[in-house]
Amino acid sequence: MSASAGLGAPLLVWLTTTDHKRIGILYGVAAFGFFLLGGLLALVMRLELSAPGLQVVDVQTYDQSFTMHGTIMMLLFGTPMVAAFANYFVPLQVGAADMVFPRLNALSFWLFLSGGLIVLSGYLVQGGPADVGWTGYAPLSELPYSTTTGTDLWIVGLALTGVASILGAINFVATIYTRRAPGLSMFRLPMFCWTILVTSLLILFAFPAVTTALALLLLDRRFGATFFVAAEGGDPILWQHLFWFFGHPEVYILALPFFGILSEVIPVFSRKPLFGYRLMVLATILIGVLSMGVWAHHMFTTGAISLPFFTLSSFLIAVPTGIKIFNWLATMIGGRLTFPTPMLFATGFIYLFTIGGITGVIVASAPLDFHFQDTYFVVAHLHNVLVGGSLMGIFAGLYFWFPKITGRALGERLGKAHFWLWTVGFIVTFLPQYQLGAEGMPRRYADYPAELGWTTLNGVSTIGSGLLGLGVLAFLVNVALTLRRPPDQPADPWGGNALEWWTSSPPPAHNFESLPPIRSNRPVYDARRAAEGGGRSGTAGPP
Amino acid sequence: MRRAVPATFALALVAGACVAPAATAEGRQIEALYTAFLVIAALVALVVFGLATFAIVRYRFVPRAAGIEPRQVHGNNLVEVIWTAVPLLIVGGLFAGSLAVLARTEARSAEPVVEIQVEAFRWGWTFSYPDEGVQVSGFGNPGPEIVVPIDRPVRLSLTSADVAHSWFVPRFLFKRDAIPGRTNTFEITVEEPGTYRGQCAEFCGIGHSQMPFGVRAVSEDEYRAWLEQASGDQG
Numbered sequence: 001m002s003a004s005a006g007l008g009a010p011l012l013v014w015l016t017t018t019d020h021k022r023i024g025i026l027y028g029v030a031a032f033g034f035f036l037l038g039g040l041l042a043l044v045m046r047l048e049l050s051a052p053g054l055q056v057v058d059v060q061t062y063d064q065s066f067t068m069h070g071t072i073m074m075l076l077f078g079t080p081m082v083a084a085f086a087n088y089f090v091p092l093q094v095g096a097a098d099m100v101f102p103r104l105n106a107l108s109f110w111l112f113l114s115g116g117l118i119v120l121s122g123y124l125v126q127g128g129p130a131d132v133g134w135t136g137y138a139p140l141s142e143l144p145y146s147t148t149t150g151t152d153l154w155i156v157g158l159a160l161t162g163v164a165s166i167l168g169a170i171n172f173v174a175t176i177y178t179r180r181a182p183g184l185s186m187f188r189l190p191m192f193c194w195t196i197l198v199t200s201l202l203i204l205f206a207f208p209a210v211t212t213a214l215a216l217l218l219l220d221r222r223f224g225a226t227f228f229v230a231a232e233g234g235d236p237i238l239w240q241h242l243f244w245f246f247g248h249p250e251v252y253i254l255a256l257p258f259f260g261i262l263s264e265v266i267p268v269f270s271r272k273p274l275f276g277y278r279l280m281v282l283a284t285i286l287i288g289v290l291s292m293g294v295w296a297h298h299m300f301t302t303g304a305i306s307l308p309f310f311t312l313s314s315f316l317i318a319v320p321t322g323i324k325i326f327n328w329l330a331t332m333i334g335g336r337l338t339f340p341t342p343m344l345f346a347t348g349f350i351y352l353f354t355i356g357g358i359t360g361v362i363v364a365s366a367p368l369d370f371h372f373q374d375t376y377f378v379v380a381h382l383h384n385v386l387v388g389g390s391l392m393g394i395f396a397g398l399y400f401w402f403p404k405i406t407g408r409a410l411g412e413r414l415g416k417a418h419f420w421l422w423t424v425g426f427i428v429t430f431l432p433q434y435q436l437g438a439e440g441m442p443r444r445y446a447d448y449p450a451e452l453g454w455t456t457l458n459g460v461s462t463i464g465s466g467l468l469g470l471g472v473l474a475f476l477v478n479v480a481l482t483l484r485r486p487p488d489q490p491a492d493p494w495g496g497n498a499l500e501w502w503t504s505s506p507p508p509a510h511n512f513e514s515l516p517p518i519r520s521n522r523p524v525y526d527a528r529r530a531a532e533g534g535g536r537s538g539t540a541g542p543p
Numbered sequence: 544m545r546r547a548v549p550a551t552f553a554l555a556l557v558a559g560a561c562v563a564p565a566a567t568a569e570g571r572q573i574e575a576l577y578t579a580f581l582v583i584a585a586l587v588a589l590v591v592f593g594l595a596t597f598a599i600v601r602y603r604f605v606p607r608a609a610g611i612e613p614r615q616v617h618g619n620n621l622v623e624v625i626w627t628a629v630p631l632l633i634v635g636g637l638f639a640g641s642l643a644v645l646a647r648t649e650a651r652s653a654e655p656v657v658e659i660q661v662e663a664f665r666w667g668w669t670f671s672y673p674d675e676g677v678q679v680s681g682f683g684n685p686g687p688e689i690v691v692p693i694d695r696p697v698r699l700s701l702t703s704a705d706v707a708h709s710w711f712v713p714r715f716l717f718k719r720d721a722i723p724g725r726t727n728t729f730e731i732t733v734e735e736p737g738t739y740r741g742q743c744a745e746f747c748g749i750g751h752s753q754m755p756f757g758v759r760a761v762s763e764d765e766y767r768a769w770l771e772q773a774s775g776d777q778g
Contacts, residue, residue, distance in 0.1 A: 060749055063748075063749060137706075139707070140706040140746065140748060145705070145706055230722075230724025235724065236723060236724065272614075273615055273616070275616065275618055276617075276619075276623050277617065278618070302720045304725065307645055307649070308642060315634040316634060319630045325591060333602060334613055334616060335602050335613050336604050336608055336612075336613045337603050339603075347595065350595050351591075351595060354588060354592070355588065358588060359584075361637065362577070362584065365637065365641040367572070367576060367648055368576060368577055368580065370648065370718055371573060371716040371717065373744070374746075377560065438560040438561055440714075440742075442711065442751075447752050447753075448752065449684075452740075
């Protein structure tokens with residue numbers, strides 16, 4: 001990082017950069033900014049639901065809040081957060097100097113940011129932002145029912161972020177296939193890279209479907225087409241198929257990379273190799289393949305799909321997911337476990353994600369889904385997977401790799417406070433929602449009658465959301481305090497396994513001065529052992 | 544305290560998501576299936592939480608282990624086959640149970656049934672009994688109320704006048720979507736007399752939370768009397 005006299009020069013560097021590390025940081029900072037906004041919207045909704053009646057916002061604002069909350073968290077935070085980690089660490093983990101297509105990479109980021117800002121610009125137009133739910137179900141999203149220009153901006157903005165994701169995915173696949181260092185065969189690839197490879201392939205299959213659906217919807221709304229208008233020969237179910245053909249793989253796009261992060265973090269803090277590496281690779285591929293065939297389990301109550309097929313395919317995906325959990329546990333068993341913040345988040349993930357996986361099997365059963373579909377049970381399940389799962393993985397990754405990215409380690413005390421606030425906050429917020437859903441409280445209700453007995457649990461849930469907010473605050477304070485200190489981290493502060501720990505923290509612009517011999521999926525571990533004189537082979541010295 | 548955490552999780556899972564007792568024959572099957580799922584869920588959760596807690600307690604780093612590297616185990620084919628095969632068997636069983644209940648919820652009876660046509664609209668419901676010439680329509684709170692006889696299959700044909708809605712009665716543990724251009728047909732057999740609150744479960748705009756309806760289940764005689772009165776009112 002060059003110290004510069006004016007503000008213009010560093011700004012120009014960031015605006016024109018094609019360095020995968022800087023693009024990764026841009027992705028991460030932008031995505032986290034969107035996350036804070038999406039989180040605020042969630043707090044507004046929880047405040048509104050804390051008691052019957054309308055206290056905080058009107059119904060239209062509530063509807064727009066959950067639309068934007070879902071859109072932001074899934075597509076402007078979750079997906080680009082994957083791109084942030086992948087951008088920074090795929091080239092480092094494969095021992096490359098950059099991505100294959102650096103300029104395409106920069107284009108991906110700026111397309112994503114433009115698209116995201118276009119979605120948000122709905123707040124500036126009369127009528128406000130989109131009010132159709134993040135799922136944008138037709139015909140509710142057709143012009144007669146959603147009259148705000150915000151919905152058109154939502155369509156156009158999301159189409160742009162979709163193109164950004166597709167271009168990014170091409171880049172990751174190409175980089176992993178062609179830029180691996182000598183000796184780094186596919187079966188020596190770090191699990192994080194494997195999950196990014198499968199995720200990228202999922203993006204390539206899934207995102208064109210939603211981009212198409214968005215284009216058709218825009219044609220319907222503004223150019224007289226009738227793709228989703230039943231009275232004119234169109235079909236509302238077609239929207240649901242196209243949307244969920246993207247939407248369910250999207251869930252795994254937001255899960256697999258964080259499974260990958262867990263597979264990096266847990267071995268390091270267990271002082272053991274990942275248990276069953278090859279089975280983990282196979283499970284990752286199986287999850288990817290199966291996730292393409294489960295989309296209509298979101299449509300069990302439409303009466304328009306094969307119930308047995310989508311029940312079975314959805315059940316089957318639990319098997320490779322279970323394999324991953326058991327392999328992580330087997331990695332920990334027999335290890336020498338330490339619990340700095342990244343490992344705390346990884347361990348918390350195992351507990352919380354397991355609940356989400358199990359309740360996922362419940363809603364995967366078509367007859368049970370007849371009751372739970374579109375209730376708070378589903379809301380609890382999906383947040384269980386995304387907040388108790390993906391976000392735990394994101395935080396595990398941020399604490400794990402922060403020293404590599406900035407040369408500074410995040411504070412442990414605030415990190416632990418963050419972890420406990422997040423874990424307890426998750427339990428208090430979302431476990432009551434399972435019960436609310438079981439009692440039949442539908443989602444996307446701005447209000448509920450007092451006599452149905454849903455008030456207490458909603459109040460508890462709102463308190464929990466405050467704890468989650470405090471957790472994020474602890475994280476932000478931690479980052480701010482840490483960045484004020486001078487960089488002091490060595491190349492390999494944790495005793496890492498993959499190649500990113502071979503180079504300095506932060507890495508130089510070209511990433512590596514040298515590479516160790518790569519004879520396993522833990523080249524940095526091998527080199528460390530060799531340097532200690534205990535290794536079976538290897539002659540590398542320190543970098 | 545660490546041991547208490549998994550126990551709390553498992554308890555929360557079992558005790559924390561109880562459905563109200565089902566009032567229909569179909570709902571009772573769904574309820575029984577759900578109970579079976581919850582038991583298996585609790586067992587799976589106990590195994591995972593147990594193993595995780597065991598690992599944390601037993602293999603936590605202690606200073607006297609400093610410098611000792613744990614055995615570098617890369618895997619074990621036998622245990623990996625076990626935790627692939629056992630979950631496969633479990634989901635196989637869950638699938639069989641789900642199929643059995645689906646056979647019931649998707650069944651259509653041959654004998655004469657009560658037929659009701661339902662049209663959802665923003666933001667209310669119209670229920671028609673075509674054979675009896677009775678129509679009940681309304682919006683707002685408390686919304687329209689239909690009357691059905693107990694212990695007889697009631698066939699509902701569901702569609703929408705505008706956007707997608709969903710017909711959901713929590714005490715029946717059942718919902719089905721009302722979609723413009725489509726007609727969804729299903730049957731319920733209410734076994735317990737009473738009045739059951741229904742609501743819309745598919746987001747349909749600003750009145751989404753304000754379109755409840757009622758289903759009053761009564762004896763055959765009371766149902767006949769109600770029909771007579773209702774058709775008289777409308778005639």
